[in-house]
Amino acid sequence: MKILNRRQRVILGIIFSIIFLAAVCIFGSLGTEAARVTDFSRKNLAPCAEYIFGTDWLGRDMLVRTLKGLSISIFIGIAAAAFSAAVALVLGIASATMGKTVDAVISFIIDLIMGVPHILLLILISVALGKGLKGVVIGVALTHWASLARLIRAEVIQLRESPYIQIAAKLGKSKWYIARKHMIPHLLPQFLVGLVLLFPHAILHESSVTFLGFGLSTEQPAIGIVLSESMKYLVTGKWWLALFPGILLVATVMVFYVLGESMRKLLDPGSAHE
Amino acid sequence: MKKRAIAILCTIVLAGGLLAGCGQPKETQKPAQTDRETTGSETKDEVVVTMPTTSEPQSGFDPAYGWGAGEHVHEPLIQSTLTVTTQDLEIDKDLAADYSVSEDGLTWTVKIRDDVKFTDGEPLTAQDVAFTYNNCKEKSSVNDFTMLDEAVAVDDTTVEFHMTEPYSIWPYTMAVVGIVPEHAYDENYGQNPIGSGRYIMKQWDKGQQVIFEANPDYYGEEPKIKKVTVLFMEEDAALAAAMAGEVDVAHTAASYSDQAINGYDLFRVDTVDNRGFNLPTVEPQEKDGITYGNAFTSDVNVRRAINIGIDRGEMIENVLNGYGTAAYSVCDKMPWYNEEYEVAYDPEEAKRILDEAGWKEGEDGIREKDGVRAEFTLMFASDDSVRQALAEDTANQLKEIGIEVTTEGVGWDVAYDRAQSEPLMWGWGAHTPMELYNIYHTLSDSGIGLAEYSPYGNETVNRYMDEALKASSLEESYDLWKKAQWDGTTGITQQGDIPWIWLCNVDHLYFVRDGLQIAEQKIHPHGHGWSLVNNVDQWTWE
Numbered sequence: 001m002k003i004l005n006r007r008q009r010v011i012l013g014i015i016f017s018i019i020f021l022a023a024v025c026i027f028g029s030l031g032t033e034a035a036r037v038t039d040f041s042r043k044n045l046a047p048c049a050e051y052i053f054g055t056d057w058l059g060r061d062m063l064v065r066t067l068k069g070l071s072i073s074i075f076i077g078i079a080a081a082a083f084s085a086a087v088a089l090v091l092g093i094a095s096a097t098m099g100k101t102v103d104a105v106i107s108f109i110i111d112l113i114m115g116v117p118h119i120l121l122l123i124l125i126s127v128a129l130g131k132g133l134k135g136v137v138i139g140v141a142l143t144h145w146a147s148l149a150r151l152i153r154a155e156v157i158q159l160r161e162s163p164y165i166q167i168a169a170k171l172g173k174s175k176w177y178i179a180r181k182h183m184i185p186h187l188l189p190q191f192l193v194g195l196v197l198l199f200p201h202a203i204l205h206e207s208s209v210t211f212l213g214f215g216l217s218t219e220q221p222a223i224g225i226v227l228s229e230s231m232k233y234l235v236t237g238k239w240w241l242a243l244f245p246g247i248l249l250v251a252t253v254m255v256f257y258v259l260g261e262s263m264r265k266l267l268d269p270g271s272a273h274e
Numbered sequence: 275m276k277k278r279a280i281a282i283l284c285t286i287v288l289a290g291g292l293l294a295g296c297g298q299p300k301e302t303q304k305p306a307q308t309d310r311e312t313t314g315s316e317t318k319d320e321v322v323v324t325m326p327t328t329s330e331p332q333s334g335f336d337p338a339y340g341w342g343a344g345e346h347v348h349e350p351l352i353q354s355t356l357t358v359t360t361q362d363l364e365i366d367k368d369l370a371a372d373y374s375v376s377e378d379g380l381t382w383t384v385k386i387r388d389d390v391k392f393t394d395g396e397p398l399t400a401q402d403v404a405f406t407y408n409n410c411k412e413k414s415s416v417n418d419f420t421m422l423d424e425a426v427a428v429d430d431t432t433v434e435f436h437m438t439e440p441y442s443i444w445p446y447t448m449a450v451v452g453i454v455p456e457h458a459y460d461e462n463y464g465q466n467p468i469g470s471g472r473y474i475m476k477q478w479d480k481g482q483q484v485i486f487e488a489n490p491d492y493y494g495e496e497p498k499i500k501k502v503t504v505l506f507m508e509e510d511a512a513l514a515a516a517m518a519g520e521v522d523v524a525h526t527a528a529s530y531s532d533q534a535i536n537g538y539d540l541f542r543v544d545t546v547d548n549r550g551f552n553l554p555t556v557e558p559q560e561k562d563g564i565t566y567g568n569a570f571t572s573d574v575n576v577r578r579a580i581n582i583g584i585d586r587g588e589m590i591e592n593v594l595n596g597y598g599t600a601a602y603s604v605c606d607k608m609p610w611y612n613e614e615y616e617v618a619y620d621p622e623e624a625k626r627i628l629d630e631a632g633w634k635e636g637e638d639g640i641r642e643k644d645g646v647r648a649e650f651t652l653m654f655a656s657d658d659s660v661r662q663a664l665a666e667d668t669a670n671q672l673k674e675i676g677i678e679v680t681t682e683g684v685g686w687d688v689a690y691d692r693a694q695s696e697p698l699m700w701g702w703g704a705h706t707p708m709e710l711y712n713i714y715h716t717l718s719d720s721g722i723g724l725a726e727y728s729p730y731g732n733e734t735v736n737r738y739m740d741e742a743l744k745a746s747s748l749e750e751s752y753d754l755w756k757k758a759q760w761d762g763t764t765g766i767t768q769q770g771d772i773p774w775i776w777l778c779n780v781d782h783l784y785f786v787r788d789g790l791q792i793a794e795q796k797i798h799p800h801g802h803g804w805s806l807v808n809n810v811d812q813w814t815w816e
Contacts, residue, residue: 038666040592057529057659058666131685218656218683232659235510235517236533 010262017259021074024252028071034061035068035221047240054240057233062226066245069223070252072216073203076133077256080140080206081198087145089191092152093179096160106149113146122205123214136215140202148194155190159183189267196260200253207249223249318815320501321790323523324512329803330484334464335475336454338409340416341464343450346801347704349808351486353452353469356384356403357445359705361796363608365445365748368494369398369453369470371431379440379744384448388431390470390493392455398470400427405456407435417447418708421743440744442751446706472497472811482506488811497811504807516785523792524785525802527660528594531783538785543806545798546608546703548601549664550776551652552728553577553697559722565695566722566729569646575631576648576677577772582617583624583675584668590778593663597783601776603759603767607797610707610755617768624675633676641676649678653692654699656683661699664777693728694721703779703800707755711739713774714758714766730773734764782806789816 004012043059045051053062095106113121121143126135159165159182168178209215210224218225223245230241265271333339335352342350349355356370367373373384390398407425410417421441426434435444458468467475472494473486484504488497507515509527516524516535524538531540555577556567571577586600599606602615633641633648641648652668654661662683669679689698702709716724716731724731735758742754760767766774782798784806793812798805 038663038670040667040670043592058663213657218662219681220683229659232510233529235513236530 007266010265013258013262014266017255017262020255021252021259024067024248025071025074028067028069028074031064031068034064036060036219044238046238047244053244054238056229056238056241060221062241062244065221065226066223066248068221069226069245070248072220073206073223073249074199074252076137076140076206077199077202079137080144080202081195083137083141084145084198084202085148085191085195087141088148088152088194089187091145092149093156093183095149095153096156097175097179103153106153110146110150110153113143114150118143118205119208122209123212126209126214131214132217136206136209139209140205143205144198144201148191148198151190151194152187155187156183159186189264192267193260193264196256196263199256199260203249203253203256319499320503321499321523321810321813322503322505322521323807323810324505324507324515324521324525325803326525327481327506327508329801330481330506331464334462335467336464337406337450337452338413338454339464340414341467342452342804343410343414343447344416346803346805347450347706347799348801348804350450350452350469350471351473351804351807351810352467352471352475353454354390354398354471355450355452356386356448359446359449359796361794363705363796365449369403370448373445373448375442375444375746377746379442379746380437382435382437382444383428384433384435386431386433387493391491392458392468392470393474393489393491394455394458394468396455396457398453398455399430400433401430402456403427403433403453405459406451406453409454409459410451417450419447442743442745442748443707445748446708449705473502495811499810499813502807502810513785522787522790523806525806526783526785528597528781528783529659531595531597535785537788539788541784541786541792542597543782543784543795543798544599544607545779545782545800546604546606546705547701547782547798547800547802548604548606548703548776548779549661549699549701550601550604550774551665551668551697551699552693552774553580553772554695554728555730555771555773556722556724558695561722564691564721566724568650568695568697570648570650571697573631573633573643574771575627576633577775578768579624579627579631579675580672580677581768581772581775582620583677584671584775584777585619585621586778587619589664589667589671592667593660594778594780597781598778599781601779603776604702604709604713604774605707606776606779608705608707610710610752612756612759612765612767614760614765614769615767621675628676635676639673639676640678647678648676649680651680651682651696652699653682653684653689653696655689656685660780661701665699668777690727700727701780701800703798705796705799707742707751710755710758711743715739725773728773730771732764732766732771734761735766735771790814791816 037060039059041059042055043057045055047054051061051063053066055061091106095103122139125139125142129135129138165178165182168182206215207224210222211228215224216222226245227242233241331341335341337343337350337353342348354369356368358366358368360366369386369390371385371387373382375382386400386403392398404425404427407422411419411422421437421439423436423438426436428434452469452471454463455468472489472492474489475484476487477485486502488500505521509530512524513526513530513533515521516538519537553571554568555572557572558565558567558569590596590598602617603611605611628641632643636642652665654665665681669681672679684692713727714725714730715736717726720726722729738754738758742751742758745751745754759765760770764770766772782802786792791814793809796808
């Protein structure tokens with residue numbers, strides 16, 4: 001392990017994560033058709049050389065289904081996390097800079113959203129929007145911004161009191177100038193890390209809401225669907241239906257986590273120069 | 275590094291916990307079993323039966339809210355009915371000693387037995403009968419009582435039903451409406467039902483189980499099984515319960531039929547629990563925001579080609595592991611079924627019909643005509659894996675004859691509206707010819723004035739069904755129902771308009787504990803629940 005220094009290891013981690021995620025996405029999107037093909041002549045096959053993840057009761061190839069499901073999840077994760085982070089950034093900064101009333105209102109909304117369990121709110125929003133891709137993306141996006149917004153708000157409040165910002169203000173720079181030139185560059189690392197760490201959350205919540213039947217529709221190869229269908233067949237000993245998709249889901253979530261942590265190490269002033 | 279390892283571990287545990295947590299609600303609590311084990315080797319006279327959670331009557335055991343006389347018809351057990359359906363689904367008498375209908379078909383007179391008591395000791399009189407029917411007419415939202423004008427008790431043992439229009443199949447309605455006591459009926463009746471039937475409801479733990487005990491004062495043959503416990507659970511939980519030896523009869527599905535459970539045998543029951551899909555027969559048009567009709571399926575040749583382009587045998591083998599029978603109509607094997615409905619699988623003929631009708635194969639193998647592609651979306655209820663598999667297999671099979679089918683899982687909240695323009699995988703099957711009427715007869719005041727569930731209308735078919743309802747006897751009406759299906763020139767069969775494609779009747783499957791003799795079953799209607807226990811009083815243990 002001593003061949004590479006810490007920084008190189010971190011960079012290696014990032015490269016590995018990106019390759020893994022890209023591979024899942026690319027194979028997933030290539031398999032859009034294949035993931036839906038049913039063939040009753042090959043139903044309920046245990047993992048073998050040809051179908052390394054086995055097949056399900058409709059004769060669908062579980063490997064293609066899993067990859068497609070994960071790529072859908074990653075897409076939802078990216079869409080939802082990006083939207084969520086944008087909301088968090090705007091609200092966080094607004095809360096910290098636009099005076100007491102705005103701060104009180106936004107803080108109240110943050111508390112409100114954080115006070116309700118995510119999954120409940122997510123189900124409500126998803127069902128209200130007619131389920132499907134749209135419902136899940138908006139649902140995840142609207143429930144996940146609160147903690148990041150709170151973080152940014154705290155950061156901005158702290159920054160506001162720091163000498164260089166105070167001096168800039170005394171020099172007559174506009175608020176917008178200060179926010180653009182001084183605050184956002186300082187916030188960017190936390191923001192990016194927060195954004196990346198939202199992915200695993202979004203993915204897990206997408207799959208659980210779909211698992212519970214409030215998300216994507218059953219003919220779609222979403223990972224939540226794959227797992228909930230497998231529940232019915234576990235009792236008959238068809239372990240492969242749940243095991244491999246489950247492991248890959250955990251792996252994807254972990255990879256995102258590694259990515260976020262590595263980025264933090266690279267960007268965080270405390271460790272950036274190691 | 276160590277910190278990260280811990281973090282990764284946490285992620286795995288969390289993810290695992292998430293999934294495991296989600297899995298929990300599927301498990302059903304262990305049935306409350308008290309005295310079953312203690313019976314030991316003595317002759318047992320109790321059974322524990324599982325049913326799907328959807329079989330639990332949400333509004334209680336009240337016929338006005340669908341108990342027995344609802345979407346899934348069955349004998350109400352707790353209450354008794356005026357008539358009963360026989361093994362071959364004709365009509366026999368129960369509470370009725372005699373019944374007759376007036377010449378114009380507008381008055382049914384029923385004489386009832388005078389020796390019947392409710393389980394609270396009060397005698398069952400014609401007033402109770404009249405009350406039951408008037409109450410059902412007033413309140414029932416699940417069963418149609420519009421043909422009944424009023425029920426009148428003439429004396430203690432005679433009741434007259436005044437109809438708004440002739441309704442020759444009224445005895446089939448009388449076979450599912452359980453008679454309730456007027457003196458003990460209030461809005462909570464469904465929770466503590468009192469009846470005159472074979473069993474008394476002893477205990478109902480909502481979401482879990484219902485316990486019935488034999489009625490000691492039953493006027494008919496004494497029930498051989500004294501105690502019936504019904505547990506409500508999903509199929510996977512039922513399988514687990516059977517594996518653990520906790521139940522005597524566990525309902526199950528074809529996908530579990532290959533499981534061998536020690537001490538249990540697979541028991542299959544013939545059904546008219548059919549699956550099939552509708553094909554809208556008119557060109558698309560819009561009304562009140564709902565689209566009615568489908569450009570592709572409005573061509574009768576397309577519908578005919580689809581009907582013979584599907585290999586039902588292969589489908590049953592693929593999807594149901596062989597536990598099913600081919601369906602050609604909504605009423606296979608019923609006394610009113612017309613054999614003309616039956617068709618043979620013939621893909622070559624299907625292709626010829628399509629070619630002749632101008633549907634020419636395009637470059638991608640999918641047919642086209644005047645810019646319309648030979649394609650449709652086939653919807654299925656998203657929580658029903660059998661319907662999903664049938665839809666997928668239909669898509670695979672129709673591809674062979676150049677038709678592209680996309681499947682889509684939908685919820686029932688949107689399915690009914692969308693089915694007006696797109697095929698939907700349905701499940702039907704009931705012990706009354708009224709089902710034909712519901713599916714094929716036009717309703718002038720709904721939608722665009724065509725049949726209720728899928729746009730279709732044929733004057734001749736309508737006329738036969740109207741005549742069937744006006745017929746003076748059931749036998750005569752059976753003949754007219756058959757003619758409504760095919761009279762030699764027109765109808766709803768392959769040679770006719772074929773507005774619905776029927777695929778298969780799904781066998782009802784149960785794991786039954788060795789030694790339990792389940793009495794001979796009538797052909798089960800749609801609904802994998804209460805039908806099995808219609809005759810639980812005649813089951814025996816060896």
